[in-house]
Amino acid sequence: MSGTQDFLFWRLAYFFIVEKKYRLIQISEDYREIWLEDTSNKNAQIIRMLRYDLDWGNWLKRDAEHTCIQAEKLRKHFMKRSLNVLNIYVSTYPPVDDYQSVLKSPLAINKGKTIVYNRLIESTDVENGIQQISNFVQQHISISLKDHYEEEDVQYLRDTVLTNAVSRTQEEQRLFDNGKPLFTYILLGIQIIVFLLLEITGGSSNIQNLIRFGAKYNPFIIEGQWWRFITPIFLHIGIIHLIMNSLALYYLGPTIERIYGRIRFLIIYLIAGFTGTLASFLFSSSVSAGASGAIFGCFGALLYLGAIYPKLFFRTMGTNVIVVIIINLVFGYSVSGIDNFGHIGGLVGGFLAAAIVHFPKKKRLTIQMGAFVLTLAISIGGLFIGYHGGNYSPPDVVNSVAQKQINEGNYDAAYELLNEYVSKRKGNADTYFQLSYVEIQLKKYSEAKEHLIQTIKMEPNLPNAHFNLALVYLYEGNKSAAKKEAEKAVKLTDDKKYKDLLNRINQIP
Numbered sequence: 001m002s003g004t005q006d007f008l009f010w011r012l013a014y015f016f017i018v019e020k021k022y023r024l025i026q027i028s029e030d031y032r033e034i035w036l037e038d039t040s041n042k043n044a045q046i047i048r049m050l051r052y053d054l055d056w057g058n059w060l061k062r063d064a065e066h067t068c069i070q071a072e073k074l075r076k077h078f079m080k081r082s083l084n085v086l087n088i089y090v091s092t093y094p095p096v097d098d099y100q101s102v103l104k105s106p107l108a109i110n111k112g113k114t115i116v117y118n119r120l121i122e123s124t125d126v127e128n129g130i131q132q133i134s135n136f137v138q139q140h141i142s143i144s145l146k147d148h149y150e151e152e153d154v155q156y157l158r159d160t161v162l163t164n165a166v167s168r169t170q171e172e173q174r175l176f177d178n179g180k181p182l183f184t185y186i187l188l189g190i191q192i193i194v195f196l197l198l199e200i201t202g203g204s205s206n207i208q209n210l211i212r213f214g215a216k217y218n219p220f221i222i223e224g225q226w227w228r229f230i231t232p233i234f235l236h237i238g239i240i241h242l243i244m245n246s247l248a249l250y251y252l253g254p255t256i257e258r259i260y261g262r263i264r265f266l267i268i269y270l271i272a273g274f275t276g277t278l279a280s281f282l283f284s285s286s287v288s289a290g291a292s293g294a295i296f297g298c299f300g301a302l303l304y305l306g307a308i309y310p311k312l313f314f315r316t317m318g319t320n321v322i323v324v325i326i327i328n329l330v331f332g333y334s335v336s337g338i339d340n341f342g343h344i345g346g347l348v349g350g351f352l353a354a355a356i357v358h359f360p361k362k363k364r365l366t367i368q369m370g371a372f373v374l375t376l377a378i379s380i381g382g383l384f385i386g387y388h389g390g391n392y393s394p395p396d397v398v399n400s401v402a403q404k405q406i407n408e409g410n411y412d413a414a415y416e417l418l419n420e421y422v423s424k425r426k427g428n429a430d431t432y433f434q435l436s437y438v439e440i441q442l443k444k445y446s447e448a449k450e451h452l453i454q455t456i457k458m459e460p461n462l463p464n465a466h467f468n469l470a471l472v473y474l475y476e477g478n479k480s481a482a483k484k485e486a487e488k489a490v491k492l493t494d495d496k497k498y499k500d501l502l503n504r505i506n507q508i509p
Contacts, residue, residue, distance in 0.1 A: 003149040005123060009051040009090040010157040011143050012121075012133075016047055017165050020139065021311070024165035025074075031158060039078055040311055044086040044117075044137050046074055054091040054120075057099035064118050068107045072114040079319060085116045086136055094122045172312055178360045179261040184253030187234075187269065188246055191291060194234045195242050205238050207287055207397060208404050215289040216277050219398060219417055222387055229281070233273035235289035245291045252298045259305060264357040271375070272297015272350035278382045279345025286339070287397055293342040297350025299325050304354035308364075349375070395421075395428040402434050411441045422451070429459035436468060445472050463492040470501060479508055 009032075016022040016036050026035035036047040048067055054060055067087050075083035099120075107116045117136060121129030126145065134141045194213070195204055202209035211217045214231030221228045236242040257265040276293015302321050306313035313321075325347070332340035355371030358364050398421050405414035418435040421427055427435075432455040439448035452469040455462060466489040473482035486502040489495075 003151065003154060004145055004147065005053075005090055005092050006051060006154045007149040007157060008121065008126065008143065008145060009049065010154060010161055011145075012088065012090070012141070013049060013161045014157060015141055015143075017161050021168075022047060023168070023311075023315075024162075027162075035074075037074075037078075037315070038311065039080065039315060041137070043084060045080070045083055046071055046085040047088065048085060049088045049090065051090045053093065054089065054095045054099075054122075057095040057097045057102065060089070060095055060099050060118075061102050064102050064107055064116060068109050068114065068116045071116055072109045075110075075114045078315070081113065083114045085114065086133070087116050087118045088133060089118070089120045091120065091122045093124070094120065172309075175309070175312070175359065176255075176258050178259060179257050179265075181254035181257040182262050183266045183269070184249060184257055187253070187291075188249055191234050191236060191242065191246065191249075195236050195239075198235065204236060204242075207400060210235060210237065210287060210289055211401060215287050216280055217287050217397075217401075218281060218285055218386075219401075219421060221281060223416070223420070229274050229277045230270065232277050232289040233270075233291050233294050236291070237289055241290055245295060248295045249291060249298075252295060256298045256301050259359070260301065260354065260357060261360045264354075264360065267357055268297055268301050268350055268353040269294045271353035271356075272300060272346040275349025275352075275375075275379070276342040276346030278379065278386070279348075280339050280342040281386045282382055283341040284339055288339045288342060290339075290342075292339070293346030293349070296325075296328075296343045296346035297353065300347045300350025300352075301354035303347075304351050307351075308359075348378075352378075395426065395431050398427070399430045399434060402431075402438075406434065406438065411438050414438045415442060415444075429455050429462060429465075432458065433462065433465055433468075436465075440468065440472070445475055448472055449476075461492055463489045463495065463498065466492065467498055467501065470505070474505065479505060 013034060013036075017024060020038070020041075022036040022038045022041075024034060025037045027033070032051040034049050036049070037045065039045045048071070050063070064087060067085070071083060071085040103118050103120060106118070108114065109116075119129065119132050119136065121133070130141050130143060198204040198206075198209060198213060202212075204210070207215075211220070213235055214228055215235055216228055216232045236245060253265070253269075256268065260268065273291070273294035276296065277288075280288050280293070299321060302313075302317065303325075306318050306321070310318075329340065329343065332338040332343055352371045352375045355367055356375065358368055398417065402414045402418050405411075405417070415435070415438045418427075418431060418438060422431060422435060432451045436448040436451040436455060439445070439451065449469065449472045452465055452472065455465045456469065459465070466485045470482045470485035470489065473479075473485060483502070483505045486498065486505055489498040490502055
């Protein structure tokens with residue numbers, strides 16, 4: 001009968017480990033006690049099985065209490081709010097004294113956070129014992145037993161179960177060992193070097209300098225500078241921004257490289273960086289830079305791991321990853337100056353990129369092709385909307401860039417930028433004034449007059465606008481209009497050049 005119970009013990013282990021994919025987390029040296037885990041199964045997240053011929057009910061009670069203490073440690077290890085444990089005893093005979101109270105009432109610890117349900121299968125009532133376990137796990141367990149089993153039968157079944165458990169553990173370990181980190185450190189080096197260059201050449205917080213190095217700047221992207229979808233990944237605004245993103249990449253990047261391999265990691269990082277910039281291009285008009293979108297793409301790649309291997313994901317890192325993502329997104333919405341659109345775009349892009357490349361030595365062609373088509377559609381659609389929707393930067397940013405071009409004498413570039421900007425009915429009085437100034441330099445006097453009039457409508461008390469408009473009228477030979485504007489300029493400010501112009505006009509016959 002002992003051989004039959006041994007076989008039954010391993011046949012139950014076969015059901016849970018091989019058929020139901022429970023993970024073996026602990027086994028005794030004599031192979032008579034095993035602990036199994038499947039935290040996705042709410043009825044029995046942990047199963048403890050013991051092959052032991054019971055004698056006294058008190059021993060059963062003490063062992064169940066000890067099991068409850070061990071289960072509470074597991075609950076804390078897995079960081080679960082609550083834990084249901086099924087404790088199965090496989091015995092040749094039941095205890096000789098009272099033991100039913102142990103089976104009828106579950107044991108609870110730590111205010112019911114951990115609950116242990118005890119069940120007994122003994123040779124005189126095997127079918128009832130199996131049925132009770134079936135009812136508890138809500139899974140039909142069908143086991144046909146013979147009257148006698150040889151030791152070789154038990155050993156073969158045990159080896160089959162353990163081989164399956166070890167093989168699955170090794171497969172999980174291989175999933176986290178597909179390559180040693182390389183590109184993480186290369187990318188870290190690049191962004192640190194670029195940051196130093198920014199600081200040397202004008203400062204990493206200088207908007208004009210950031211734009212010069214390739215920050216996301218919508219007007220230039222619309223003009224054809226498509227590389228600005230990638231270059232912002234390597235730029236950072238200020239030392240704190242660099243340190244935060246560098247630390248995130250340092251700790252997160254190696255994990256992604258080990259899971260996906262070096263080349264796949266680089267593809268995920270760059271695609272996520274692109275989709276992050278694309279989302280910012282679509283929904284934010286501000287100048288932006290930083291590796292945050294690409295780093296959120298690494299989180300997206302971990303979410304894809306969770307989608308394909310949910311049990312492994314939540315057993316190892318899942319809860320922490322989701323919490324960190326939520327905290328960062330909430331922080332991004334609550335603090336000004338953070339481009340959360342880029343974060344969300346990077347998160348989505350990283351998930352899709354991970355689905356495209358999938359895992360090394362594994363293929364899911366349907367998923368991979370679907371993710372590729374979806375990524376392509378989102379990218380093309382986003383670019384089309386962005387290029388035709390005209391999501392430009394705030395006027396102050398445009399004015400600042402245009403002023404730099406004017407100071408450098410690059411009037412053609414300033415004209416192209418400002419004219420395109422105001423053609424979308426955007427811009428403030430300074431924008432129109434700068435455009436009129438550039439037009440005067442390019443001898444586009446009729447356009448300059450129109451934009452000076454618009455400037456004065458928006459800001460009537462701008463003496464420079466009246467002064468320049470007076471010059472344009474004077475060029476056209478309209479003395480009365482020129483005099484009127486010069487008088488307004490003199491009235492607004494006591495500047496010698498305005499008075500000199502008015503005197504010149506008065507001297508004209």
